[in-house]
Amino acid sequence: MSVATATAPTRTQTSAEKKRRIIFGAVFILIGTAILWFFAFNSEGGVTTTFGLNPGFASNAPKVPDLTFPTQPVLYGLGLLAMFLGGWQLAKGFKSYAVVFGVVFLLFIIAFLAWAAQGRSFNLVGMLQATLVRSTPIALGAFSGVMAERSGIINIAIEGMMLSAALASVMVASVSGSLWLGLLGGIIIGGALGLIHGVLAIQFKVDQIISGTAINILSTGTTSFIVKRFFIDPEINSALNSSKIFAPIHIPILSDIPIIGPIFFSVNIMPYLMILILVVQHVMLFHTRWGLRTIAVGEHPKAADTLGVDVFRVRYINIMLSGMIAGIGGAYFTIGRVGQFDEVMTGGRGFIGLAAMIFGKWTPVGSLGASLLFGFADSFQQKIQILIPAFPSEFLLAAPYVITMIVLAGVVGRAIAPVADGVPYEKE
Amino acid sequence: MAQTEKKQSSSNKKKSFWRQAFNAMLVPVLAVITGLIAGGFVIAMSDPVVLRSIAPNPWHVAAEGEAVDPSIAIDLETALQYHPNEVDVGDYAVFKRGTGVLFREIVESQDQIEDKDKQIDLERAQRRSATLDTGNAGISLTFSDRPLFAFQAAWRSVADAYRALFLGSLGSPVQIAEGWQLYRKTGDSQALRNALRPISESLVTSIPYVFAGLAVALGFRAGLFNIGAEGQIFIGATFAAYIGYSFTSLPPVLHVTLAIIAGAIGGAAWGIIPGWLKAKTGAHEVINTIMMNYIAFRVVSWLLRGPMQRPGSGKPVSPVIAESAYLPQFFGAPLRIHAGFFLAIAAAIFVWWLLFKTTIGFELRTVGSNPNAAKYSGMSVSRNIIVAMGLSGALAGLAGASEVLGLNHYLAEAFSPGYGFDSIALALLGKSHPLGVVLAALLFGTLRSGATSMQSLAQVPIDIITMIQALVIVFIAAPEIIRWLYRLRKVEDEGEKTIFARGWGS
Numbered sequence: 001m002s003v004a005t006a007t008a009p010t011r012t013q014t015s016a017e018k019k020r021r022i023i024f025g026a027v028f029i030l031i032g033t034a035i036l037w038f039f040a041f042n043s044e045g046g047v048t049t050t051f052g053l054n055p056g057f058a059s060n061a062p063k064v065p066d067l068t069f070p071t072q073p074v075l076y077g078l079g080l081l082a083m084f085l086g087g088w089q090l091a092k093g094f095k096s097y098a099v100v101f102g103v104v105f106l107l108f109i110i111a112f113l114a115w116a117a118q119g120r121s122f123n124l125v126g127m128l129q130a131t132l133v134r135s136t137p138i139a140l141g142a143f144s145g146v147m148a149e150r151s152g153i154i155n156i157a158i159e160g161m162m163l164s165a166a167l168a169s170v171m172v173a174s175v176s177g178s179l180w181l182g183l184l185g186g187i188i189i190g191g192a193l194g195l196i197h198g199v200l201a202i203q204f205k206v207d208q209i210i211s212g213t214a215i216n217i218l219s220t221g222t223t224s225f226i227v228k229r230f231f232i233d234p235e236i237n238s239a240l241n242s243s244k245i246f247a248p249i250h251i252p253i254l255s256d257i258p259i260i261g262p263i264f265f266s267v268n269i270m271p272y273l274m275i276l277i278l279v280v281q282h283v284m285l286f287h288t289r290w291g292l293r294t295i296a297v298g299e300h301p302k303a304a305d306t307l308g309v310d311v312f313r314v315r316y317i318n319i320m321l322s323g324m325i326a327g328i329g330g331a332y333f334t335i336g337r338v339g340q341f342d343e344v345m346t347g348g349r350g351f352i353g354l355a356a357m358i359f360g361k362w363t364p365v366g367s368l369g370a371s372l373l374f375g376f377a378d379s380f381q382q383k384i385q386i387l388i389p390a391f392p393s394e395f396l397l398a399a400p401y402v403i404t405m406i407v408l409a410g411v412v413g414r415a416i417a418p419v420a421d422g423v424p425y426e427k428e
Numbered sequence: 429m430a431q432t433e434k435k436q437s438s439s440n441k442k443k444s445f446w447r448q449a450f451n452a453m454l455v456p457v458l459a460v461i462t463g464l465i466a467g468g469f470v471i472a473m474s475d476p477v478v479l480r481s482i483a484p485n486p487w488h489v490a491a492e493g494e495a496v497d498p499s500i501a502i503d504l505e506t507a508l509q510y511h512p513n514e515v516d517v518g519d520y521a522v523f524k525r526g527t528g529v530l531f532r533e534i535v536e537s538q539d540q541i542e543d544k545d546k547q548i549d550l551e552r553a554q555r556r557s558a559t560l561d562t563g564n565a566g567i568s569l570t571f572s573d574r575p576l577f578a579f580q581a582a583w584r585s586v587a588d589a590y591r592a593l594f595l596g597s598l599g600s601p602v603q604i605a606e607g608w609q610l611y612r613k614t615g616d617s618q619a620l621r622n623a624l625r626p627i628s629e630s631l632v633t634s635i636p637y638v639f640a641g642l643a644v645a646l647g648f649r650a651g652l653f654n655i656g657a658e659g660q661i662f663i664g665a666t667f668a669a670y671i672g673y674s675f676t677s678l679p680p681v682l683h684v685t686l687a688i689i690a691g692a693i694g695g696a697a698w699g700i701i702p703g704w705l706k707a708k709t710g711a712h713e714v715i716n717t718i719m720m721n722y723i724a725f726r727v728v729s730w731l732l733r734g735p736m737q738r739p740g741s742g743k744p745v746s747p748v749i750a751e752s753a754y755l756p757q758f759f760g761a762p763l764r765i766h767a768g769f770f771l772a773i774a775a776a777i778f779v780w781w782l783l784f785k786t787t788i789g790f791e792l793r794t795v796g797s798n799p800n801a802a803k804y805s806g807m808s809v810s811r812n813i814i815v816a817m818g819l820s821g822a823l824a825g826l827a828g829a830s831e832v833l834g835l836n837h838y839l840a841e842a843f844s845p846g847y848g849f850d851s852i853a854l855a856l857l858g859k860s861h862p863l864g865v866v867l868a869a870l871l872f873g874t875l876r877s878g879a880t881s882m883q884s885l886a887q888v889p890i891d892i893i894t895m896i897q898a899l900v901i902v903f904i905a906a907p908e909i910i911r912w913l914y915r916l917r918k919v920e921d922e923g924e925k926t927i928f929a930r931g932w933g934s
Contacts, residue, residue, distance in 0.1 A: 156714060200902065200905070200906055204905075204906035204908055204909065206902075206905040206906045207905060209653055209714060210653075210856070210901065210905045211902065211905060211906075213653075213655065213714075213852060213901065214898045214899075214901040214902045214905065215898070217849065217852070217853070217894060217897060217898040217901065218894075218895060218898035218899070220849075220891075220894060221891045221892070221893075221894030221895035221896075221897070221898055222891075222895055224889065224891040224894070225470070225474070225889050225891040225892055225894075225895060226474075228889035228890075228891060229474050229887075229888070229889050230474075347722075348718065348719070348722055351715055351718050351719070354715060355715055392730050392734065394726040394727065394729050394730035394733075395726070395730065397726050398722065398723045398726040398727070401719040401720075401722045401723050401726075402719070402723060404715070404719050405702075405705065405711070405715075405716055405719050405720075408705070408709075408711035408712070408715060408716060409705045409708075409709040409711045410709070
């Protein structure tokens with residue numbers, strides 16, 4: 001008896017786990033019911049839905065046949081599958097309930113798209129590529145946050161850094177004619193703002209939320225000032241505020257793969273750069289001496305100091321790197337997408353990036369996952385606007401913000417921030 | 429020994445009220461002054477004439493059809509703009525307007541002007557103009573050739589801008605005196621009212637600032653950073669407008685009271701959501717209030733295009749509210765100062781009483797300055813967070829309500845030029861004390877309404893105020909910078925200090 005209980009302690013569920021099992025099971029069944037109720041019962045019999053698998057833009061990939069299926073049976077199938085998963089969760093409980101939740105949510109999204117596009121066709125590849133592209137600035141914002149917060153500095157100024165860098169990069173690119181110089185300009189401005197944040201937070205020990213807010217306000221004011229003071233003149237506007245944009249790079253061979261090629265390998269430099277930063281940051285944080293020091297400084301600066309790590313230096317370097325990454329994210333908005341700066345064009349992406357960072361538990365890989373979720377929400381709402389024009393677009397536009405709040409509320413309690421995050425270090 | 433020490437400390441205490449007041453005011457006042465000076469630099473350095481005069485490239489004025497290297501060539505028109513000189517009758521003068529150039533024929537006096545768009549009198553022309561002709565090859569306008577000119581131009585741009593700011597916010601003292609005399613003599617108050625309009629506008633602008641500043645300050649006192657005042661203002665205004673136009677037969681006092689309460693409830697609702705989320709899940713209020721701002725903008729935008737759109741109007745505006753819901757304006761046009769001003773002052777007194785004279789306020793401040801101590805002495809931190817965000821949101825909602833009920837009388841999408849965002853700097857400047865907030869709000873109202881005329885008269889975008897605010901926030905948050913700039917001694921102050929950067933989870 002005693003052996004049996006000792007070998008299987010995981011079998012016994014705590015009341016919290018039991019509660020979670022029941023709640024999630026109920027939610028899954030509810031979602032399944034919703035699929036049946038709203039979509040399956042409301043669809044016409046004999047109608048088909050087409051998911052386009054060929055990109056709507058130029059690509060090397062060979063054409064593949066689109067995915068066409070009868071709408072109603074598939075909707076019933078999706079609904080029943082969700083309900084089945086819910087029943088399983090209620091009865092036995094999945095170990096990785098979060099993943100299953102993701103799957104059920106995905107079923108709901110597919111059902112929604114199938115229902116909304118019934119009798120028509122809908123470009124799936126286009127939406128997935130838009131997901132990648134739109135999650136790029138969010139992911140860069142999240143990486144910027146990881147960089148700063150791992151060393152113990154809260155960087156709420158990412159939004160402002162992005163905004164300033166967006167303007168700087170388009171101006172440099174317009175004047176010099178070189179997009180690469182423009183990107184560099186954005187990086188420099190981002191780094192400079194990072195340095196200002198660092199000086200305020202490290203040197204003057206200003207509350208980091210306040211100094212971050214000050215940088216955000218300064219960026220909004222400065223960029224709007226420049227736009228209104230100079231760019232109202234169309235001649236100056238065309239000289240300083242209109243650049244080319246990075247052209248899509250079709251990676252040989254990889255971009256020829258159908259479906260995957262157009263989604264991942266026919267985008268412009270920005271998503272590639274984002275992936276590169278992801279890899280570099282991940283390796284540096286977890287596999288180098290610098291990363292070890294950063295984490296030490298973010299968790300226990302005094303201990304790090306005792307062991308001879310220069311806390312201030314690490315923090316200065318990290319906050320500047322954080323600003324530079326945010327600068328790349330800002331450059332995305334102008335020279336990566338439209339080639340022109342508009343007032344407050346970042347639209348809260350920096351803050352959403354911060355939420356993605358928290359959702360991703362302060363790791364680069366997790367941040368990317370969360371950013372893809374937000375990017376999906378963003379491209380999804382855009383598609384719905386086209387599919388169901390009667391639906392008020394304002395609600396769809398608000399969706400990414402609502403999702404950010406839900407994610408924060410659901411995750412933040414369980415995600416553990418670096419211990420010294422936001423605490424100024426006082427040298428003795 | 430001990431006795432003398434005691435005596436000294438008590439005499440210090442007697443003096444200390446004025447000294448304290450002085451110490452409390454010193455840094456904020458210097459911060460604002462420094463902000464304005466820095467703003468002056470930005471104005472000067474962004475002035476097109478100044479920029480050109482310090483640009484390093486000499487230009488060649490090309491005759492028509494002459495082939496010159498385009499990078500150094502400048503046509504006569506543009507050259508004229510940057511070469512102010514003596515002017516004479518018959519010359520063409522050049523005037524700066526925005527970044528464009530205007531050409532006028534110069535005539536001797538004002539009465540000779542026939543076409544205002546083409547002619548100008550000598551006196552006005554001489555302030556800024558040029559004599560140049562085609563073929564004046566290779567004029568160099570570099571800084572080293574004409575250093576004084578750059579400084580003159582810089583000075584002129586700053587002086588113009590700040591003069592416009594002053595006249596636009598406080599009015600011309602001469603006109604006020606003349607208006608007063610006229611009123612005493614004839615009893616006709618129109619001239620006086622016209623002269624007082626800028627002051628009235630400044631006060632009108634400070635009304636939402638007082639409310640929103642109190643909202644942020646109350647949050648600060650409870651250790652909460654409410655960046656969402658802007659969204660709460662929008663929702664408050666929406667609620668007030670809805671009550672304002674959907675009832676038509678209510679008695680005036682009741683109707684306006686109901687509308688004001690509705691505004692407060694709307695703002696409170698919008699503030700409680702992030703407060704509740706913070707209390708229950710630990711989600712940081714900074715991100716959530718910002719998200720709530722975006723959501724509020726979208727919701728209002730949808731309402732004004734859908735359910736709340738004025739019937740028969742294609743624009744996104746609500747119906748006009750019933751007259752019984754107006755907050756009364758005191759004087760005839762163009763003075764727009766309304767009863768909301770007294771409401772704002774009353775709100776400030778109420779917040780002061782609440783914070784410093786009641787148990788609720790004591791709890792809020794304790795939670796703000798030391799949540800652990802609050803918890804161990806039996807206060808509910810989460811309840812206080814929710815109460816604080818609710819009160820804060822209600823105050824912000826009042827800002828929206830007073831704008832709709834007292835000023836615009838309908839709801840439009842762009843009715844707030846960022847009162848909620850400005851109020852962050854304002855609350856910091858006022859050290860989160862109601863009296864400080866009122867003073868700071870008066871200052872911000874003055875700046876904001878003056879900046880509007882600065883934009884129209886001196887072509888300096890209103891966003892300069894936002895930049896100055898950011899600097900003020902930095903200076904207030906890091907007083908060491910100000911002390912270092914002005915070589916001030918460090919003073920002991922600030923008993924309660926709230927910290928917002930507590931990580932994301934706590």
